[in-house]
Amino acid sequence: MTGKVEKIKTGIENAGVADATAAVVKEDSAWIKNKRYMYFASMILPGIPILSAFLAGETGNGLWLWSLFIVFYGILPVLDQWSGVDAANPSDELVEELKDDRYYVYILYGATIMHWIALVYMAYTVSTLDISWFSILGGALSIGLANGLALVAGHEMGHKVNDKVQVFFAKLILAVSGYGHFFIEHNKGHHKDVATPEDPATSAFGESIYKFVQREIPGAFRRAWELESARLHRLGKSEWSLSNEIIQPALITITAYTLMLAYFGPVMIPFLAIGAAYGWWQLTGANYIEHYGLMRERDANGRYERCQARHSWNSNHKISNLVLLHLQRHSDHHAHPTRPYQVLRDYPEVPGLPSGYPFMLALAMFPSAWFSLMNPKVVNWAEGDMNKVNIDPDVKEEMFKRYHNPKVA
Amino acid sequence: MKKYECPDCGYIYDETLGAEHEGYPAGTKFEDLPDDFPCPDCFVREKPDFVEVEA
Ligand SMILES: [Zn+2]
Numbered sequence: 244m245t246g247k248v249e250k251i252k253t254g255i256e257n258a259g260v261a262d263a264t265a266a267v268v269k270e271d272s273a274w275i276k277n278k279r280y281m282y283f284a285s286m287i288l289p290g291i292p293i294l295s296a297f298l299a300g301e302t303g304n305g306l307w308l309w310s311l312f313i314v315f316y317g318i319l320p321v322l323d324q325w326s327g328v329d330a331a332n333p334s335d336e337l338v339e340e341l342k343d344d345r346y347y348v349y350i351l352y353g354a355t356i357m358h359w360i361a362l363v364y365m366a367y368t369v370s371t372l373d374i375s376w377f378s379i380l381g382g383a384l385s386i387g388l389a390n391g392l393a394l395v396a397g398h399e400m401g402h403k404v405n406d407k408v409q410v411f412f413a414k415l416i417l418a419v420s421g422y423g424h425f426f427i428e429h430n431k432g433h434h435k436d437v438a439t440p441e442d443p444a445t446s447a448f449g450e451s452i453y454k455f456v457q458r459e460i461p462g463a464f465r466r467a468w469e470l471e472s473a474r475l476h477r478l479g480k481s482e483w484s485l486s487n488e489i490i491q492p493a494l495i496t497i498t499a500y501t502l503m504l505a506y507f508g509p510v511m512i513p514f515l516a517i518g519a520a521y522g523w524w525q526l527t528g529a530n531y532i533e534h535y536g537l538m539r540e541r542d543a544n545g546r547y548e549r550c551q552a553r554h555s556w557n558s559n560h561k562i563s564n565l566v567l568l569h570l571q572r573h574s575d576h577h578a579h580p581t582r583p584y585q586v587l588r589d590y591p592e593v594p595g596l597p598s599g600y601p602f603m604l605a606l607a608m609f610p611s612a613w614f615s616l617m618n619p620k621v622v623n624w625a626e627g628d629m630n631k632v633n634i635d636p637d638v639k640e641e642m643f644k645r646y647h648n649p650k651v652a
Numbered sequence: 653m654k655k656y657e658c659p660d661c662g663y664i665y666d667e668t669l670g671a672e673h674e675g676y677p678a679g680t681k682f683e684d685l686p687d688d689f690p691c692p693d694c695f696v697r698e699k700p701d702f703v704e705v706e707a
Contacts, residue, residue: 474675477674581661
């Protein structure tokens with residue numbers, strides 16, 4: 244253990260984009276190396292629905308199927324608060340050592356297989372056991388939460404576009420919940436337009452998650468389709484071809500879901516629909532909390548400034564970061580989208596969430612509680628200048644009246 | 653044939669290779685890329701951000 248703390252130059256400055264924040268390297272190499280094994284959580288969590296389906300089968304008690312739901316909302320937020328924040332940031336040398344280590348990628352391949360087993364085994368269980376609709380609902384929601392985690396792993400692999408195997412596994416794991424268009428939409432759409440009013444995957448100040456989802460899900464799909472069509476047209480192909488990287492994972496989903504419907508019967512219709520929809524809902528929630536109200540400024544030519552660390556809400560809580568592959572170190576992720584999860588860094592001076600995603604996702608479902616906690620943080624971030632905030636146009640006037648109070652320099 | 657580097661992720665646009673997957677065939681000159689051409693690896697830097705690599 245070393246207590247070495249120093250300011251280092253980050254890639255943000257190297258890129259010639261001025262940013263007041265620099266990552267503080269607090270290399271705790273023992274901890275960072277121990278985390279290596281803790282990322283197994285990505286394979287263990289989809290194991291929970293598998294184990295709970297097994298226990299339900301053994302005991303005949305369908306309530307077991309709620310296990311992952313209870314772990315996620317009941318136990319993770321408590322562990323998250325208890326374990327506190329993760330102060331360790333890897334040094335440049337450690338980044339070099341860890342960033343190309345294939346071990347971290349193999350975990351994600353393992354997770355991909357676990358998620359498919361979890362889905363099929365849970366589907367088999369709800370169709371064969373004599374259990375109540377309430378237990379089936381628990382199974383579907385637990386799979387929905389697992390699907391959300393699958394999207395996190397798919398997100399990570401989907402960014403590694405120069406690695407064909409990772410992209411293949413990304414498609415495979417996104418297909419578990421029928422969200423294969425995500426990696427195109429996310430890399431080329433969301434990352435480009437993030438923290439601007441043009442982005443359907445960036446939530447606006449004063450916009451509830453229930454309003455956001457109606458804009459986000461269709462908007463993201465449309466943008467993915469347009470981007471992929473444009474790519475195929477440049478290649479001289481039709482968008483209706485097997486080269487379409489939205490159609491490829493969709494075919495995996497359609498095949499698997501059709502087979503499950505054929506073998507496991509009509510209960511698959513509500514089960515698969517709820518499981519997929521709840522997975523999508525987790526992703527909507529993540530998008531909702533990651534950039535709420537934040538906005539990039541335009542330069543003299545009207546072009547948006549490049550995304551900096553201050554354009555994402557960051558959360559550095561230990562347990563949830565392990566479970567979510569450091570997705571919560573979101574500031575670094577958006578500043579450097581290809582940086583692998585094991586070397587993402589925390590920054591001290593970026594907008595911070597008071598808890599990890601499990602708690603924040605739950606909070607977002609109660610809009611008045613969300614607004615009362617988060618709105619003052621956004622206003623503070625903008626130093627009271629509501630012109631710098633990405634506000635929902637429907638409530639703009641009202642929000643200006645209530646919050647606009649720019650600091651005089 | 654020239655090369656241009658993405659200042660964020662280090663991707664190099666090599667005119668001899670183009671960016672095939674993105675629909676820019678080998679031999680596509682950098683100047684013929686559209687202004688909103690994004691880095692085909694990180695997608696957060698665009699043509700105006702790229703820096704020519706000295707041969
Ligand atoms: Zn790049």
